Amino acid sequence: MTVEHHTDTALALSLVETVSRVLGSLPGCRVTHEDGIVLTGTFTASPRARELTRAAHMQGDPVPVTVRFSNGFPDPSIVDAAENNPRGMAVKFHLPDGSTTDLVCQDWPVFPAGTPEDFRDLIAAQGAGEGPTLAFLAEHPDVAAAGEKVAAESGQPPLSWATMGFNSLNAFRLVDADGVGRYVRFRYQPEKGEHSLPVADRASAPPHYLHEGVTDELPIRYRVLAQLAHDDDQTTDASRAWPADREWADLGGVEITALDPDAERDGAVLVFDPMRLVDGIEPSDDPILRIRTHVYAESVRRRTCPR
Numbered sequence: 001m002t003v004e005h006h007t008d009t010a011l012a013l014s015l016v017e018t019v020s021r022v023l024g025s026l027p028g029c030r031v032t033h034e035d036g037i038v039l040t041g042t043f044t045a046s047p048r049a050r051e052l053t054r055a056a057h058m059q060g061d062p063v064p065v066t067v068r069f070s071n072g073f074p075d076p077s078i079v080d081a082a083e084n085n086p087r088g089m090a091v092k093f094h095l096p097d098g099s100t101t102d103l104v105c106q107d108w109p110v111f112p113a114g115t116p117e118d119f120r121d122l123i124a125a126q127g128a129g130e131g132p133t134l135a136f137l138a139e140h141p142d143v144a145a146a147g148e149k150v151a152a153e154s155g156q157p158p159l160s161w162a163t164m165g166f167n168s169l170n171a172f173r174l175v176d177a178d179g180v181g182r183y184v185r186f187r188y189q190p191e192k193g194e195h196s197l198p199v200a201d202r203a204s205a206p207p208h209y210l211h212e213g214v215t216d217e218l219p220i221r222y223r224v225l226a227q228l229a230h231d232d233d234q235t236t237d238a239s240r241a242w243p244a245d246r247e248w249a250d251l252g253g254v255e256i257t258a259l260d261p262d263a264e265r266d267g268a269v270l271v272f273d274p275m276r277l278v279d280g281i282e283p284s285d286d287p288i289l290r291i292r293t294h295v296y297a298e299s300v301r302r303r304t305c306p307r
């Protein structure tokens, strides 16, 4: 085992332990995003996608996908109408050669911290109370600024799983057939537009209206967008947005058509790993992206929940 791997594993463990303790992860369950629903569908890439990347699923032929929508807080009994519960959309693309690649996004506009250590220490400070949180934010103005953006631009419960935008936050590098690469951030953009559950309806909404209502929404359609970085845009800090004028390329559409009740049957482990990539899509050097694979593996190791 290399020193680097050992360090990553220790950092991932400290993240998982801090998050579990402060947010109250349930024993044997996913450390976060336990409350999810799995569906199936198809992704069809646009002609623009093929220009930007040689990735197998981006060449234009439809590929099957497994999609999981989730509420981010660990406790599945939190009602769907709760505010400030980060929500996720994770997609697994099934490639013609039998392998898979994942693209995991959430509804925040930026990540609330630029490094795994700052994220862990932010959560720990929040667990210690308001005073320690304010002290931490005063010492980390960049984390405070990211948190203000998250609070201002997200946190409202969506009308349905068909009306929320989700962002990869971390940057990736698309590589085309000639080997030319460019950095992007991905986004799932709902074709129905972004709509929140009206405030007046929140108290009376069924506790799990998102999951229960999902079949009424089918087919659910999302565009897969890629925001194209300029050469001098930073690609290693997910807590800072790129300038708003950066072009968004439309890479194609995800069409979600059915529930997938068997996805986790008989002990099958369903995990989405943002580092499970394919030729034509490379990771950036964002330390949060790099640690996620170790964090998710640790979460899987702790999962014993019968599903």
Ligand code: HEM
Binding pocket: 015, 016, 019, 030, 031, 032, 033, 036, 068, 069, 070, 087, 088, 089, 090, 104, 105, 106, 111, 116, 119, 167, 168, 169, 170, 238, 270, 271, 272, 288, 291, 292, 295, 296, 299, 300, 303
């Ligand atoms: C250091 C930062 C992060 C930590 C500690 C963290 C932690 C976790 C953990 C423990 C899980 C459960 C994994 C499993 O058992 O399968 C998870 C799932 C998830 N994370 Fe993160 N995460 C981080 C960053 C991010 C970022 C940047 C995004 C999105 C852009 C994200 C989106 C998601 C989503 C959508 C899921 C649910 C995947 C599914 O449906 O199975 N996370 N995260």
